[in-house]
Amino acid sequence: MMRYSSKLGIALLILMLLALVAVVDYHRQRAEYADIIWMRQALQKAVGLTDLSITTAARYLRHYSLGDLTTPFQDYPASLDHFPAGFVYTPPDVSDVPKPIKFGPLPTPNEGK
Amino acid sequence: METPTQSGSWLERQRSIIDYSLQSMFRRRTKNSLILVMYVLLIFVVSSVFFITGSLTVELFSTVDELPDITVQKLIGGRQVVIQESYFQAIREIPGVEAVEPRIWGYFYLEELQANFTIFGMDLTMLEEGEYQRIVDWGPALKKGEERPEFRMIIGEGVSRLLKAIQMEDSFLFFQPNWDTAIPFGIIGTFKSETQLQSNDLMVMQTEGARRVLELKEGEYTDLVVHVPNPEETKMIALKIRRYYPELRTVTRAQIESTYTSAFNWKAGFVLSSMLVVIFAFLVLIWDKASGLSPAEKKEIGILKAIGWDTEMILSVKFWESFIISLLASIFGVILSYFYIYWLHAPGLKEIFIGWSTIFPSFDLVPHIDLKFLLLIVTVTVIPYSTIAIFPAWKAAITDTDFILRNN
Structure with a gap:
């Protein structure tokens, strides 16, 4: 009778073969990627819109990096986001959104020139 | 007294121990196969999520160099509104700014199909020349004089698929409720499927046409793009724009x-919550192992000690048991998730990412596997499992044999 360790060896060998198939496939797909990436970059350069169109459920998910503070709460204040994809994305960086309250005179375009 | 000589080489001895471990695992096959299944499931879920988010992040970054240096939006009440022509000149005069380019873009919701298209206005002749030609599958040339040059567009593959279903693949009739008549837009081409992840929902049309569809008045734009040749200056120029015009x-x-x-930070909630059940089940299993051995297992260790095995060998047996399970589960789990994501295109998981979109890409992701991910998976699963499994065996092995055998 075959020893248990030999059976384990065969099982590992099969797994390794599967892994090899995956590795070969990985390299094949990566090699094809070069041309794809060229086309994507060309499109990006021509059209200039950000983000991936994996979801079009809402505009702040489609153009996620250009969304602002209030977009996820469009229906009424503090309404929860009800799109499933909104769950996957972390909230966008809104640190640059102008703060509404300003004291003192507003800076003029000539200041600092 | 001389220590008994051990037969065979170190390798042969380990092999015999592995034989013994496998045999004892086989005796408790129900419990062990359950652990194996849970283990494979855990590794499969964790690595699937890592693979999919890793690939998507790489896709996001793949075109980052081509992004505009600064995008300027106008906000009123925290919401984006159209920006007027008057801002261009002032921004262009800021030192360091090379050019300011107004853009017209927005969304068009087609109620009948419940689809949300992204409309982008540009000069289409730019795509018809030079290297850009390659990114479009050009349709049959429009009949001369039949189509007006401002009402033509190039669409993404997802849009094309949707329009084919309503037999509008050659020309799409745009209509807004306040218009008198619908405007036909000739479709002159489709973006190649390679660009699908970006162009899937796009309708790129001549600027005048986009202005008409989005109902923007003359002199109004969606946003501005500012070109800054020196990347060191970008931040400062952005700050200046914001200080001069706090509404921007x-x-x-x-x-x-x-x-x-x-963006796809795996802490983003969904990952954890989808894994919670599996993680919990796995924790229970580990807890079960750590909280002690079954009486039968203790008895086995007692007998082994009584017939002369030393503690070290018993620990080797237990180590191999947990190591074999971990090894098989992690290799199998990772391979399984590779085929699931990159061959089957993640059915089930991708729905969470695309949400309720009507236009969705094929999710033909290019594999991106970070060795860090694999190491992380091994560290958070294999190592704790192997250590925890050894501990109770060690406790039993250092206890007096007589005590173990009598107490069972």
Whole structure:
């Protein structure tokens, strides 16, 4: 009778073969990627819109990096986001959104020139 | 007294121990196969999520160099509104700014199909020349004089698929409720499927046409793109724009990059919650192992000690048991998730990412596997499992044999 360790060896060998198939496939797909990436970059350069169109459920998910503070709460204040994809994305960086309250005179375009 | 000589080489001895471990695992096959299944499931879920988010993040970053340096939006009451022509000149005069380019874009919701298209206005002749030609599958040339040059567009593959279903693949009739008549837009081409992840929902049309569809008045634009040749100056120029015009918001390329870094941050909730059940079950299993051996297992250790095995060998047996399970489960789990994501295109998981979109890409992701991910998976699963499994065996092995055998 075959020893248990030999059976384990065969099982590992099969797994390794599967892994090899995956590795070969990985390299094949990566090699094809070069041309794809060229086309994507060309499109990006021509059209200039950000983000991936994996979801079009809402505009702040489609153009996620250009969304602002209030977009996820469009229906009424503090309404929860009800799109499933909104769950996957972390909230966008809104640190640059102008703060509404300003004291003192507003800076003029000539200041600092 | 001389220590008994051990037969065979170190390798042969380990092999015999592995034989013994497998045999004893086989005796408790129900419990062990359950552990194996849970283990494979856990590794499969964790690595699937890592693979999919890793690939998407790489896709996001793949075109980051081509993004505009600064995007300027106008906000009123925290919402984006159209920006007027008057801002161009002032922004162009800021030292360091090379050019300011107004853009017209927005969304068009087609109620009948419940689809949301992204409309972008540009000069289409730019795509018809030079290297850009390659990214479009050009349709049959429109009959001369039949189509007006301002009402033509190039669409993404997802849009094309949707329009084919309603037999509008050659020309699409745009209509807004307040218009008298619908406007036909000739479709002159489709973006190639390679660009699908970006162009899937796009309708790129001549600027005048886009202005008409989005109902923007003359002199109004969606946003501005500012070109800054020196990347060192971008941040300062953005700050200046915001200080001169507090109602404007600037988004720099660096900000978009940092947004992308965390976009699919795996802490984003869904990952954890989808794994929670599996993690919990796995924890229970580990707890079960750590909280002690079954009486039968203790008895086995007692007998082994009584017939002369030393503690070290018993620990070897237990180590191999847990190591074999971990090894098989992690290799199998990772391979399984590779085929699931990159061959089957993640059915089930991708729905969470695309949400309720009507236009969705094929999710033909290019594999991106970070060795860090694999190491992380091994560290958070294999190592704790192997250690925890050894501990109770060690406790039993150092206890007096007589005590173990009598107490069972």
